[in-house]
Amino acid sequence: MNEENIELPKALTAKKDEDFSKWYNQVLVVSDILDKRFNVKGCFVWRNYGYEIMLNIKKIWDKMFKEQGYQEMYFPLLVPLEYASMNDKWWNSFKDQAFYVKGLNEKKHNYILRPTGEPAIYPMFSLWIRSYRDLPLRVYETVSSFRYETKHTRPLIRDREITVWHEIHTAHATMEESKAEIKNHMRMWDKLWKDLCLVPFKVNKPKEECFPGSVGAVEYYSIMPSGKIMENGSCNNLGQAYAKKFNIKFKKPDGTEDYAWMTCTGNGGRLLAAVISVHGDDHGLVLPPKIAPYQVVIVPIFNNKTKSKVMKVVDSLFNDLKSKGIRVFVDDSDESLGSKLYNWEIKGVPVRLEIGNREVEKGEVTLFRRDLREKTSVKIEDLNVEKVLKEIEEELLSRAQKIFKEKIVEAKNIDELKEVLKDKKVAKVHWCGSTECSEKFKEIEDGVELFGTDIEEESEGKCVICGKKTKTIGYVANTY
């Protein structure tokens, strides 16, 4: 069996603040998100509950992408080597971490499993794009990506099969259009992050860290409770670089030819990893209402004598909520009350309603809000679940904003910078922009790096490494 998986936790015993990594791994199991015991390093089984959460996230992007006119397609997982090697920069970066594939009697490995979409998609763009009339071309797909990771794998954060991965690829007639396109990607990601009650840390990525062969990128990061930052969606400006490698040319209205201006962006399970990590607590998952498989669970409490009376109220409430489009479930199973309450709490259901004889006689329900872990009694006629769900969203988002702000701390020199990192936070520094200095950040500690520069803010200051005057603000942290 997989080294990581010898023991399955039965309960959530780790504390998020004390041992985040242990807590994270326990939550994945006890909340029934996934099973890591599948015996391939870096691959896991999505359990039903976790997969439904992920599919709810997918529903948000599917709706958004289609409304915005992106065309959903599907490209094969097997990429022939001749496509994979068309862009040497891409190939040099991925050939060591590719999975190589052959049929039983094939002498050579003629294919790899797609590590990213470009070499599967752009040879087709080259066939489809002939004229300016074919542009813009805006395509997306949801698919698995594969990386033969040699580093330590972590479910949803660093996997060998990256599941439910979605990516957009576009081609345009002008640079301006491609830049406007990237703005649109950012607007969509911002909306998606808001639906997840999360705050993205958006930075310009240092040139040498950008997607191989691209000309620039805005990267979305999550600041994790461990203080480490996690890449969580790139908006890549490919310029004409990929078009030249894949021969994606179009005829302009004036009859001359030009290469297409291209962009790509994508993300996957790391969105869920951020949801779990940012919102979760020592009692398990805390799910944002928009992606919770059940937004409300009703737990009836009765004995033989009170059953029909209680269930009458429960059924009526269930039908009422369902008719309003709320995802609601009645847990009338034979489990003990204690284990029901434990189960729905650890699974992060936003609202739990308990209804027993006492409640029925008073015309009330007992409402448990998962985010606050508070029980209140509410008159049935005053119950407004939609409003409560809205309030939960606001609470989760405002907490995430607070954590986000607290996690970024200015550092004026190397000593302050080291203090910030020791404190599990992200350092905001002035940086001269040189590669020499960015290399120096890496020497501070294994995993530390300058991961990006501010996308808007500039101010006078001195590089914390070399002391040279600069306006550029950079961010330094431990990275995944």
Added chain:
Amino acid sequence: MNEENIELPKALTAKKDEDFSKWYNQVLVVSDILDKRFNVKGCFVWRNYGYEIMLNIKKIWDKMFKEQGYQEMYFPLLVPLEYASMNDKWWNSFKDQAFYVKGLNEKKHNYILRPTGEPAIYPMFSLWIRSYRDLPLRVYETVSSFRYETKHTRPLIRDREITVWHEIHTAHATMEESKAEIKNHMRMWDKLWKDLCLVPFKVNKPKEECFPGSVGAVEYYSIMPSGKIMENGSCNNLGQAYAKKFNIKFKKPDGTEDYAWMTCTGNGGRLLAAVISVHGDDHGLVLPPKIAPYQVVIVPIFNNKTKSKVMKVVDSLFNDLKSKGIRVFVDDSDESLGSKLYNWEIKGVPVRLEIGNREVEKGEVTLFRRDLREKTSVKIEDLNVEKVLKEIEEELLSRAQKIFKEKIVEAKNIDELKEVLKDKKVAKVHWCGSTECSEKFKEIEDGVELFGTDIEEESEGKCVICGKKTKTIGYVANTY
């Protein structure tokens, strides 16, 4: 480039009745379902229009499976050899047609790409099932399957990457429950086929043709216009055979242990292949309303003077249809009227509404029904698109039923049997049930076989091969 793909048809020139295979390949391209030029044998790119059709089919099964309580999960595509070889019968049948995978520096191929779900799913069942309380376990997933096909590949019919494949796997405490489960699978498939306006040919599969290691199966077949029959969904009874190989045991209420009784079933793009083949005509696709990306396309016809008048009616009609939940699109692009009409016809849109000045002045629309290829004028106040869509469904289903009946012809002896096959039809024969005789059918012609026996009907007769008395009715045809 892929041998099959050197020339792309620009128009549908082949006739379905004269050269079905050529017609099929042309339709896939000109209707914008897929692009075969991706340079891996047996793999293709789903174009947006085709993928939306497939996703609409997927929506039907997702809804149905979830309503029936099947739990959607996702299992990795990489299957370790140790799992793959647990059932020797399965392994012997798939090891030659598996894709073998390794990381760059791995010495051996430690994994295959899943050819079917069992070896990925059942090792987990073995971990999850402990007690009768864990049963029944009813799981489904939608995923790609991979076969290193050495035979001639055909898009959607025989692929190396079988995309949008969905499969159900269940485990039960008793044989009776597992048999009831199979009945439920059949009820669901029957409903899905009806939504596609198709008629399945359901037979009991001869034992030696069943899924490797299983104990029996009801197979769904499509009778294709070529007279060949195509497997289109198996309902497999696995008995306890797989449970024994994968050690899937449970404790019964009385404390003793038993192996689980298991079933599986699945299908994928062949459903769409049948839709295309059965309903399509020499003018392209004919889509059943339930899966058409657009159920209605409105084509406005105007000049500068009449534009605002026409578009007012078009917009109001669009909003009206949309509010009724009908998938509707207004084609006000700059294309010529001729190419618009051609495009939506070849794409099989069930209803096309043409609205020009003439129509507006009369308070009418011109309604084109794709199934009948008939135009009628309809007063706007009398227009009932939902009713028309319903009628189209009925028409397509009744045509499919007619074709189905005509395609099955009784044969009393070998000569009659040969005549039926020559006529591109399926022969209904008496068969003694022996392997010797079923082998004889195969000698008639390459590809011919006895593919199943009637699931209900029995009658006195003599085996068409050996003349022995028998009640068993079998079916013989050319197969894919």
